[in-house]
Amino acid sequence: MPRPSAPLLSREQIAASALALIDESGTFTLPGLARDLGVSASSIYHHFPGGREAIVEAIRGLLAGENLPLEPGGNDWRAFADRWARAYRASFARHPKVVPLLTAQTVSDPLTLTAYETLAQVLRTAGFRDENLLHAVTILDCLVLGSALDAGAPLDVWAASPDPSSALGTAIRATQADPGDRSQRSFEIGLRIVLTGLGELINRPFDPTSPPGSV
Template sequence: MTVPRPTTPLLSREQIAGAALTLVDEAGTFTLPSLAKVLGVSASSIYHHFPGGREAIIEAIRGLLAGEVLVVDAGRTDWRQAAADWAQDYRASFALHPKVVPLLTAQTVTDPRTLAGYEGLARVLRDAGFGAENLLHAVTILDCFILGSALDAGAPIDVWAASPDPESALGAAIRVSRARAGDRSARSFEIGLRILLAGLASLVEGSAK
């Protein structure tokens, strides 16, 4: 007796990447055996969808988080606002999964959706007057700041232990921050982003002289 093949695949790339992301959220990493166990399949089934193994799955996770988030409106006339919107969306997505950031930064970005987002940002910066060398530095600086802020989003509420010394400048700042409603990490990101964009603007202004 012939058993009919299922009309739909038991696994999809998105399902595998989503399960891997869940494992990372819980434990900070994943292995193919642990992923196969969660999915109830063999490791060979995962390799069928991801011949590149673990690194390919990490890139698929990157794509899940990027999705439509990293799309840049190249028609915007104000590059600062376009870059700010991109950075805010990027940070918001990755801040939900801070444990995945170390995995993503350990390998080359190859996910097409993510690369398309960076390409959009690069074109906005190029059209604003950033030269090729400064443009790459600008993208790198923004990337490092955003990913660092995403990690900060997953940090303890109290990052630093407040000194009981009444003369401690750090202690006083911590107490003021605790007394203020809202997300300290998000506020720090917004302040830092404004400063960063103002600093990057000097690269364009300097090249125009």
């Protein structure tokens, strides 16, 4: 019998199937993934000796490869960070249920690390001190991942109080009257605020005792 012209199973196929299961139920198991693919669990381990965590990292790489910028492409750190954050959110907002799995383990996917390294290099070139740089990356990361989770939240995140004097209730009703995407709009506002705030760290030490609005 001739050998098949193409592998019956690939790492990309396994990662894509695991992502589909996560989109459906929020998680996956190796036996369930094997059943979904119509193969044995040993076939999956053949491609992923590291098991479940290795598959999660492959999913991270699958999403990072969609549109995360891997080259600086200019000297404006704000423009790059803006592009980086938007691309990152766009990938994960389509799969919000995968975010808790990704944040539960160390990032080791090579493609994703390259994207983070590029961001770090851009920030360092712009004048971010080493003691501030990782915090800047973390802040952008938290904004993106939190917004991606928010993209999968219920349409009504908060129950609006019928009390007309309720500030939150009034704000909820005003936002509901806006035909735009609340989550996307919140991300847009947050990203602008974060980039403005991060600019205060360039070539300066951060003083946690200083009042808001100063460093």
